[in-house]
Amino acid sequence: MTLYREKYGDYGPTLAAECLAAEDGVSVPVETLRGWLLAAGLWQRQRRRRVHRRRRLRKEQFGEMVQMDGSVHPWFEGRRGEAVLMVLIDDATGRVYARFYERETVWAAWDSMRGWIKRYGVPRSLYVDRHSIYRSDAEPTAEQLLSGEEPLTQFGRSMQELGVRLIRARSPQAKGRVERMNRTLQDRLVKALRRAGVSDLGEANRFLEEEFLPAFNKQFAVSAAVEGDLHRPLEAGYDLDRVFxxxxxxxxxxxxxxxxxxxxxxxxxxxxxxxxxxxxxxxxxxxxxxxxxxxxxxxxx
Structure with a gap:
């Protein structure tokens, strides 16, 4: 308990038990630690939120749909200014890719999408919110009206060129998987950055790519319901710089x-x-x- 108070005072029982085992060589069952913390008044049971809607079933195959969102949060707890974490999560497997940027811009969206494509290929569809990066408020031209098309943002145009179906959610709840992932990362990633003493974006992105995400995906990603990968590899020499x-x-x-x-x-x-x-x-x-x-x-x- 002394070690918990010194190093993990704001951790829940599950994450604290993981860190005690991985970083301190102290193995304590989660439920045992939970009981100790409750008895010592160091932790309270979290009330579950009432579920108002049924969760949408996962897509069946890896690459069928990826959800993307920007999460603005005090990720560095005052060690530097606020930053945005662009988070991408495969809907079928829960596999995550993420990267830090100063602001949520079209360049950040393109760069994070490039990172996903580099690792896995081009997904069939991308689920995003209604941020101005993804939604155009321009009036459709006569040609667009006749063809039933809608005006595209620069990002929307790039997805069209890549053959990715861009789906815009109508509420945060509609893209619940990436929203829940944001909350998970706002807990686990913030504490991991603190333990590692990370305080700048370059170092944070290196930490994400080399340490945090490989371990996180190994622990939490699941197998898709149907085997196979629907990502499409880019042809050799494909000019992604022009598209983005x-x-x-x-x-x-x-x-x-x-x-x-x-x-x-x-x-x-x-x-x-x-x-x-x-x-x-x-x-x-x-x-x-x-x-x-x-x-x-x-x-x-």
Missing amino acids: SVQERRVVQNDWTVRWGNRFLQLERSSMGQVRPGDTVTVCEQGDGRIRVFTGEVELA
């Missing part, structure tokens, strides 16, 4: 320039055989600041 970029259509001016933000991009002479003034091109700005110009699938020099 801010893209806009622009018209080539008479002086062979294209306006982008507050500046003009000068097209090289070698491009003059592929486009003419008045033609429309696609300008892509990547996360590293690089700007590329395309006509169809051809990149202009």
Whole structure:
């Protein structure tokens, strides 16, 4: 009990028992520790929340659907400023990938999605909330109205290019699996970061990738109901940097320039055989600041 008071005073019995065994070599059954803590007044039984709706059944196969959410929380308990944890969880297995960012932005969403694809491949569908990253408030064009399509955000467009069905939840409860995972991580990950003395994002992401997530997935991920993996591998040479970029259509001016933000991009002479003034091109700005110009699938020099 002295060790518990010194190191694990705000831990529940389950997590405390795990840490005592793994880090201190002290093996105590969870129920025994729970009884000790109750008797000493160091822990109270948690009242279960009343269930108001039935939980949706898991998807059957790995990669059938991934849920993604950004969780803003004092992850570092004052050792640094607030950060957002982008969390992705496979619906069938509960396998988790997560990464820290300063803010929840489209770049954070793309980077975390890239991390998932790098490890597992492209999932069939992605379940997200109605954040402006994923939901466009723009009025549909006449062409979109006629075709039954809706305006897309930059992230939505990228998922369409990847062949990923983007599903937007209408309430936090609808994406309950990732919401419950957020609460779990706000307990277990916060305490793990504290024990490891982690206080900056770079170190935290290394800790996540190399230590915390491998152990967490080994302990909590489950087998899918149906064997097999529905993730699709990317073809060799697939230009994911272009897909995960801010893209806009622009018209080539008479002086062979294209306006982008507050500046003009000068097209090289070698491009003059592929486009003419008045033609429309696609300008892509990547996360590293690089700007590329395309006509169809051809990149202009």
